[in-house]
Amino acid sequence: MNTAYNNPIKIGIVGYGNLGKGVELAIRQNKDMELVAIFTRRDPKEIDTTAKAVHIDKITDYRNIVDVMIICGGSSTDLPQQVPYIAQWFNTVDSFDTHAKIPEFFSTVNKVAKEHHTLSLISTGWDPGLFSMLRVLGESILPQGETYTFWGKGLSQGHSDAIRRIEGVKAGVQYTIPIETALERVRQGENPVLTTAEKHERVCYVVAQEGSDKSVIENSIKTMPNYFADYNTTVHFISEEELKANHSAMPHGGKVFRSGLTGEQTKQNIEFGLTLESNPEFTASVLVAFSRAVYKQAKQGHTGAVTVFDIPLGALSPKSAEELRANLL
Amino acid sequence: MNTAYNNPIKIGIVGYGNLGKGVELAIRQNKDMELVAIFTRRDPKEIDTTAKAVHIDKITDYRNIVDVMIICGGSSTDLPQQVPYIAQWFNTVDSFDTHAKIPEFFSTVNKVAKEHHTLSLISTGWDPGLFSMLRVLGESILPQGETYTFWGKGLSQGHSDAIRRIEGVKAGVQYTIPIETALERVRQGENPVLTTAEKHERVCYVVAQEGSDKSVIENSIKTMPNYFADYNTTVHFISEEELKANHSAMPHGGKVFRSGLTGEQTKQNIEFGLTLESNPEFTASVLVAFSRAVYKQAKQGHTGAVTVFDIPLGALSPKSAEELRANLL
Numbered sequence: 001m002n003t004a005y006n007n008p009i010k011i012g013i014v015g016y017g018n019l020g021k022g023v024e025l026a027i028r029q030n031k032d033m034e035l036v037a038i039f040t041r042r043d044p045k046e047i048d049t050t051a052k053a054v055h056i057d058k059i060t061d062y063r064n065i066v067d068v069m070i071i072c073g074g075s076s077t078d079l080p081q082q083v084p085y086i087a088q089w090f091n092t093v094d095s096f097d098t099h100a101k102i103p104e105f106f107s108t109v110n111k112v113a114k115e116h117h118t119l120s121l122i123s124t125g126w127d128p129g130l131f132s133m134l135r136v137l138g139e140s141i142l143p144q145g146e147t148y149t150f151w152g153k154g155l156s157q158g159h160s161d162a163i164r165r166i167e168g169v170k171a172g173v174q175y176t177i178p179i180e181t182a183l184e185r186v187r188q189g190e191n192p193v194l195t196t197a198e199k200h201e202r203v204c205y206v207v208a209q210e211g212s213d214k215s216v217i218e219n220s221i222k223t224m225p226n227y228f229a230d231y232n233t234t235v236h237f238i239s240e241e242e243l244k245a246n247h248s249a250m251p252h253g254g255k256v257f258r259s260g261l262t263g264e265q266t267k268q269n270i271e272f273g274l275t276l277e278s279n280p281e282f283t284a285s286v287l288v289a290f291s292r293a294v295y296k297q298a299k300q301g302h303t304g305a306v307t308v309f310d311i312p313l314g315a316l317s318p319k320s321a322e323e324l325r326a327n328l329l
Numbered sequence: 330m331n332t333a334y335n336n337p338i339k340i341g342i343v344g345y346g347n348l349g350k351g352v353e354l355a356i357r358q359n360k361d362m363e364l365v366a367i368f369t370r371r372d373p374k375e376i377d378t379t380a381k382a383v384h385i386d387k388i389t390d391y392r393n394i395v396d397v398m399i400i401c402g403g404s405s406t407d408l409p410q411q412v413p414y415i416a417q418w419f420n421t422v423d424s425f426d427t428h429a430k431i432p433e434f435f436s437t438v439n440k441v442a443k444e445h446h447t448l449s450l451i452s453t454g455w456d457p458g459l460f461s462m463l464r465v466l467g468e469s470i471l472p473q474g475e476t477y478t479f480w481g482k483g484l485s486q487g488h489s490d491a492i493r494r495i496e497g498v499k500a501g502v503q504y505t506i507p508i509e510t511a512l513e514r515v516r517q518g519e520n521p522v523l524t525t526a527e528k529h530e531r532v533c534y535v536v537a538q539e540g541s542d543k544s545v546i547e548n549s550i551k552t553m554p555n556y557f558a559d560y561n562t563t564v565h566f567i568s569e570e571e572l573k574a575n576h577s578a579m580p581h582g583g584k585v586f587r588s589g590l591t592g593e594q595t596k597q598n599i600e601f602g603l604t605l606e607s608n609p610e611f612t613a614s615v616l617v618a619f620s621r622a623v624y625k626q627a628k629q630g631h632t633g634a635v636t637v638f639d640i641p642l643g644a645l646s647p648k649s650a651e652e653l654r655a656n657l658l
Binding site: 022025026029030099102103106123128130132133135136137139140141142143144187262263264266267268269270271272273274275276277278281282284285286289292307308309310311312313314316317318321322324325326328329 | 351354355358359428431432435452457459461462464465466468469470471472473516591592593595596597598599600601602603604605606607610611613614615618621636637638639640641642643645646647650651653654655657658
């Protein structure tokens with residue numbers, strides 16, 4: 001607790017994987033916030049933290065204590081189940097990122113939150129999240145134009161998992177890398193038509209099991225439908241030691257462009273980019289900033305489900321509106 | 330009027346310089362908007378437009394017709410006088426950019442707008458405006474870090490004027506250019522301490538009057554306090570024809586970086602950049618998008634003065650919240 005803030009925003013973390021750990025670290029950087037507890041499905045004694053760990057079954061004991069619950073589970077099964085449940089008692093923030101299911105998820109959470117007078121910000125982080133904000137900003141300002149999203153250079157969890165399922169593969173990681181010539185064409189305002197495969201290449205670092213045929217593995221990767229077949233894919237075989245030493249971090253990032261025309265064929269270009277040494281830590285920092293906004297918006301009486309499109313940017317900041325106008329405008 | 334929008338947002342433009350002309354062009358790109366009239370202090374007959382031109386003395390005749398007035402005057406004398414006056418009857422948007430006077434301007438406009446139940450968005454464009462938004466976003470997400478704003482490559486009106494006031498100068502322009510090595514240090518997450526002069530160089534293209542001493546002119550420019558003395562400044566003497574042919578456009582742009590640390594010294598970098606072939610046309614496009622937001626926010630009952638920090642991004646878009654969630658999140 002910081003003396004500058006007599007009444008810090010009280011945060012709970014639900015789930016303690018990479019994202020939950022990132023949120024714990026991010027809260028320490030924000031003096032107007034306090035971590036009340038980490039809620040887990042595991043035995044709380046097994047949670048390696050100096051913070052208070054509580055079994056998730058006890059979460060309702062904290063209903064008048066925690067201002068915002070940051071829910072750090074996965075999008076496939078955890079969040080669709082946990083967010084509507086927890087929204088019965090708490091304001092929430094989550095990083096639900098299954099794009100196709102966002103409308104349905106929104107509707108479910110909205111119903112619960114409206115009914116229980118809580119506020120839930122869904123699907124934040126950097127994509128969905130910051131990248132979504134930049135897409136809306138870009139097309140609103142330059143209605144005549146094209147939006148481009150590039151991902152990487154970054155470790156893709158889904159593609160790394162796909163590699164590891166191949167027979168003969170002991171371990172491996174996959175990096176998605178934007179193709180520089182495609183980036184440059186967009187920057188020049190050419191407004192090219194580009195498929196995802198024309199924007200990105202895939203580079204794999206693979207540890208083969210002893211006795212396995214590397215050429216068979218390489219071919220299995222390169223011809224895998226959806227994941228690799230359409231892409232320029234490179235496969236490097238490396239040792240387990242090298243994998244551990246050089247490929248244990250979770251870097252990521254990407255770029256959103258809006259390239260448009262104004263007036264009489266005047267080219268205008270907006271570019272937003274992230275270069276992240278740690279994807280989960282950055283995502284966590286975004287969730288924490290938005291939990292402040294949820295706290296403020298809930299205090300103003302907002303209820304239901306909202307997204308990054310509904311939040312005024314000033315609500316993300318610990319600074320007052322006066323201070324923002326004087327120093328950051 | 331577009332058939333897709335039965336009830337377009339009705340816009341008025343006050344002032345018809347480069348910015349006002351840009352707004353006129355930008356409105357044409359937005360099918361949910363309609364330009365009602367251009368209000369001018371000049372004789373409306375002298376205004377070279379296919380739109381309706383009206384003397385500013387008649388502006389109150391439009392009080393139940395125009396939804397939002399986009400006020401396109403200069404920051405030194407026009408806006409401080411016009412915005413509080415017009416806010417008595419209309420919702421307004423302006424690009425007031427005298428940073429030091431923003432709090433005072435806000436307070437004056439806020440008082441009038443609150444009293445008359447109108448809504449005024451002050452100080453938008455790209456800086457103040459988009460750059461301000463990115464500064465708040467960056468420091469809210471990465472509280473432990475540094476923010477950097479670079480301007481250019483772009484034509485600086487103030488510095489070009491300063492050159493033209495020098496004896497022996499017939500005409501001239503000045504470009505502000507970010508120093509690439511400084512940009513690179515910021516991108517690498519070094520978090521260097523950099524003065525404005527260490528971030529930018531200045532390049533001047535000057536037409537000398539016949540018989541004038543070029544070395545005297547060059548020295549006068551390079552030693553001019555505040556404007557050039559602290560900078561690496563280059564002066565090129567060119568012909569009047571070359572100036573007209575190559576330096577009549579108004580390109581600009583710049584970058585905002587937030588470079589910070591999360592967790593245990595993990596580097597994270599956010600970069601936002603604009604590359605603009607026309608500064609006034611892009612600024613105009615920003616004003617037009619924010620006029621849509623003002624229209625929507627006013628309809629929801631908001632009154633008083635607001636800034637870009639108070640506007641949810643979804644309000645900038647003509648798309649519905651459902652559509653934004655389904656397609657842009």
